[in-house]
Amino acid sequence: MESLGMYPTWYVPYIGSGWVMGITGTIHILASHTSIGASFLFALLETKAYRENKPWLLDYIRRYGVFLLVFSYIWGSVTGPGIWYSTTVASPRGISGLIHNFVWVWATEWVFFVTEVIGVYALVYTIGKVDPKTHLKLTWLFAVASLETLLLIIGILSFMMWPGGERWYRTGSVLDAFYNLNIFAQMTMRAAFMCVAAAIVGSIVVAGVQDRAQRSEIARFIAKMGFFGLVALVPLFYWYVQTLPPTAKIILAARLPAYTPQLLIGMLLLIGLYLAWLAWKPSWLPAPVASVMTVLLLLFGLWPEERARESLRKPYVAGQYIYGNQVISRDVPGKGIKAEVRAIQEYGLLALHPFVPADLKEITPRNRLEAGRMIAAIACANCHSLEKTGLLRPLPAKFGGTTDPRVVRAFLDGPLYTGAIPYMPDIPLSEKEREALAYFIAHASERPASLSAVEAKPTGSQ
Numbered sequence: 436m437e438s439l440g441m442y443p444t445w446y447v448p449y450i451g452s453g454w455v456m457g458i459t460g461t462i463h464i465l466a467s468h469t470s471i472g473a474s475f476l477f478a479l480l481e482t483k484a485y486r487e488n489k490p491w492l493l494d495y496i497r498r499y500g501v502f503l504l505v506f507s508y509i510w511g512s513v514t515g516p517g518i519w520y521s522t523t524v525a526s527p528r529g530i531s532g533l534i535h536n537f538v539w540v541w542a543t544e545w546v547f548f549v550t551e552v553i554g555v556y557a558l559v560y561t562i563g564k565v566d567p568k569t570h571l572k573l574t575w576l577f578a579v580a581s582l583e584t585l586l587l588i589i590g591i592l593s594f595m596m597w598p599g600g601e602r603w604y605r606t607g608s609v610l611d612a613f614y615n616l617n618i619f620a621q622m623t624m625r626a627a628f629m630c631v632a633a634a635i636v637g638s639i640v641v642a643g644v645q646d647r648a649q650r651s652e653i654a655r656f657i658a659k660m661g662f663f664g665l666v667a668l669v670p671l672f673y674w675y676v677q678t679l680p681p682t683a684k685i686i687l688a689a690r691l692p693a694y695t696p697q698l699l700i701g702m703l704l705l706i707g708l709y710l711a712w713l714a715w716k717p718s719w720l721p722a723p724v725a726s727v728m729t730v731l732l733l734l735f736g737l738w739p740e741e742r743a744r745e746s747l748r749k750p751y752v753a754g755q756y757i758y759g760n761q762v763i764s765r766d767v768p769g770k771g772i773k774a775e776v777r778a779i780q781e782y783g784l785l786a787l788h789p790f791v792p793a794d795l796k797e798i799t800p801r802n803r804l805e806a807g808r809m810i811a812a813i814a815c816a817n818c819h820s821l822e823k824t825g826l827l828r829p830l831p832a833k834f835g836g837t838t839d840p841r842v843v844r845a846f847l848d849g850p851l852y853t854g855a856i857p858y859m860p861d862i863p864l865s866e867k868e869r870e871a872l873a874y875f876i877a878h879a880s881e882r883p884a885s886l887s888a889v890e891a892k893p894t895g896s897q
Contacts, residue, residue, distance in 0.1 A: 438789040439775055441761055442527040446816045451827035452525035453745070453817060459521055461741045463514035465632060465733050468625065470507035470555070471585055472633030473499060474578040476660060477558065481574050483656075485567050491649050493562055496574075499640045500559035506636065508552065525817065528761040529595075529752040535770070536612045536754075537591050544587035550580040585629075586622060593617035596748055597680040597755045604756070607769025612754070617678045624671040630664025631706060633657070636729050638713055642722035654717030661710045665703065680755060682857045683747035690858060691746060695739050702736040749818065750860040758860040759817045780863040784810060798867040806868075807875025814862050814872075823880055831880040838880050843873035 445452050477496050484492035523530050534541070554577030562570060590613040598604070599616025634657045641657065644650040676687065709728055713720065752759045756767050763775045778787060785791045785798070791809060798806045811821055815830055823831035834843050847869040854861030864872065 437778075437787075439762075439778070439787045440528070441788050441790065441813075443790045444812045444816060445524040446812050446821070449820055449822055449825045449827075451816060451818075451820050451825065452521070454827050456518065456521045456525055457738075457742055457745060459514050459517040461733065461738050463511060463518055464741060465737055466507040466510040466514065468629045469632040469636045470503055470511070470551075471581040471626075472629030472631075472660075472664075473503055473507075473637065474551075474555075474574075474581040475630075476633050476637060476657065478571075478574050478578040479660075480653075480656065481571055485571065489652075491646070492653070495640065495644060495649075495653050497559060497562045498643065499637055500555060500562075502636075502640050503555060504559065508555065526752050526759075526761065528763075529757050532753045532757050533591060533595070536594065536607075536609055540587055540590060540609065540613060544584055547580045547583040547587065551577060551584060554580055585625065589622040589625060590614070590618050593621045595753045596621075596683065597751075599678070603754070603769065604765070604767050605769050607767065617675075620671065620675040620678045624668065624675050627664040627667040627671055630660050631668070632732065634661025634664070634710065634713075635706070635725070635732055638720060639722055639725040639729065641713075641717065642720045642725050647718050650720075651717045654720065655714045658710045658714035661706070661713075665706055665710065668703070679747060682749070686747050686749060686858050687743075691743055695743055698735055698739050702731070705731070706736070749858045752817075758862075760814050760860055760862070761817070762814075762860060762862065764861065776861055776863065780865070783865040783868055784813060784862070785868065788813060798871050803871045803874050804878060807871035807873070807878075810864065810868055810872045811875055814860070814864075821879060831876055834876060834880070836880045838877050840870075840873040840877040843876045844869060847873055 447455055477500065480492050480496055484490060484496075519530075554573060557573050558570075558577050561573065565573075594612045594615050594617075596617050597615065598612060603611040603615070637657045638654070641650060641654050644653060676684070679687070748759075750758050751764070752761075754767075756763060756765050756772070758764050762779065763772060765774050766772065775787075785806060786796050791813075795802055795806050795809055808821070811819075811830060815821070818828060819825070819830040819833070820827045821830055823829050823836060834846065837843065847864065850856050851859065852863050852869070854863075
């Protein structure tokens with residue numbers, strides 16, 4: 436009997452590891468997407484400045500560029516490594532699978548990212564100090580490098596949703612993984628959002644332009660860019676939905692929070708009204724209003740969208756072969772990967788997991804509660820809070836807060852064991868493990884807030 440290639444489980448009480456990744460990633464996406472959208476805004480504005488002899492546009496580009504150095508490149512420099520850290524400890528096999536597929540793609544993306552960073556500094560600090568043609572080339576180089584980072588990263592992110600067919604499982608080819616069914620729909624949808632983000636964040640800088648005529652021209656220019664992205668988002672979203680796997684469409688139709696569609700539609704309307712006001716009355720644009728609009732975009736536009744996108748991947752975390760709880764769900768001959776579900780069914784999850792303490796490998800009446808907690812941490816905690824008051828799909832609440840282990844056990848013996856729920860992993864636990872997990876969930880429902888001291892003691896899986 437061989438051990439599973441699993442890693443220690445990282446669990447954050449109440450919010451779960453999923454929300455740590457989600458919060459960090461959402462902040463990073465606003466920063467990075469604004470930068471890419473702004474790079475093309477700069478290129479277009481600078482081209483306009485030279486063609487129409489409007490050097491004051493260059494001052495806006497410089498000021499917006501300085502703002503980006505803080506807004507995008509400091510935030511990005513903090514949250515980017517934060518994403519790597521949180522995803523690595525929360526989903527180590529998912530990250531490993533992506534690296535083994537895309538190591539050279541990621542290396543290439545880093546080359547363009549370094550070019551992008553150098554480009555924005557060169558753009559800001561050489562404006563007005565080199566001849567116009569040279570600076571315009573630098574600005575377009577910044578824009579092209581930014582676009583290339585988008586293309587390369589989206590190929591990886593879209594593979595996380597699914598390869599789009601069976602070919603990659605047979606070949607294991609990086610090209611079959613990269614050029615998947617979802618890539619171009621997701622890339623163009625994100626590009627449209629980047630136009631919106633660049634316009635809204637850019638309006639903060641517009642508010643500081645003193646000359647009313649200049650402010651009006653810049654405001655109307657960025658408002659047009661924002662409207663272009665906003666209008667394009669709707670058809671691109673419908674295209675994106677058509678490229679989703681069947682499980683994602685089920686989740687989209689029935690499992691997202693009921694308020695998600697209304698919230699996103701409301702945010703689109705609010706953005707449209709804001710951009711219309713920006714174009715119509717640019718003279719009335721206090722910087723605090725523009726800043727509040729940026730925060731609203733983050734909290735009520737980007738966060739629900741990113742949370743929904745993460746949910747749509749369930750029960751997988753990458754390529755529809757790695758479950759969210761890190762178990763390999765299917766054979767991938769092209770990579771020499773073997774499914775682990777059958778081994779778990781035969782030997783048990785605790786017995787096969789290399790980081791489970793020796794005294795929990797065999798379940799007994801004495802250790803049943805702690806064994807159940809261990810199983811929940813390994814198999815459930817990537818998608819659920821273990822506390823009944825947790826924020827991330829609290830596990831006890833999914834069973835109606837029942838304190839009867841038999842009720843929980845009926846679900847574990849039925850839909851979960853047989854894999855009848857398409858958005859949950861197929862984890863056929865052994866009979867003793869199902870009993871221990873049911874006992875833990877029922878016991879967790881009795882606790883007023885968090886787990887008891889004996890349940891929360893450190894173990895090898897944390």
